[in-house]
Amino acid sequence: MDNLKAEMQRNGLTVRDIMTTIGCSEKTARNKINGETDFTYPEAEKVRNNLFPGLRMEYLFHSSTHPEKSA
Template sequence: MYYRLRNEIDKRGYTIGRFATLANMSEKSLRNKLNGMTDFSWSEVLLIRELLDPELSLEDLFKREDKIA
């Protein structure tokens, strides 16, 4: 699961549904990607970082973790 990404979305006050709309995908698709069931495309990765904060490290933002450290 992408805990850091989910945290950054929540921190900015977005619901998953609202953020999915901004990222041009369905809510179900975003949930599947956040849970690691499907992969993000490179264009989605770049758009998501741009929507959240262009200064965020891609390595940190899209680090897959099995559980919160």
């Protein structure tokens, strides 16, 4: 979620803005922003459409961590 965090900072947005947009608690919003829990697709859509309309979903919600592949 590095891109999401960077864009939030660039646009002066806070956890509260995400929380209000997707209708969840502050703790849940923080967990989602920090990648501890996933945004649902409808939540991600709301965030992008309402807060970052000019950005692509793939960019905004790109995760730099890759799950390990089992051999």
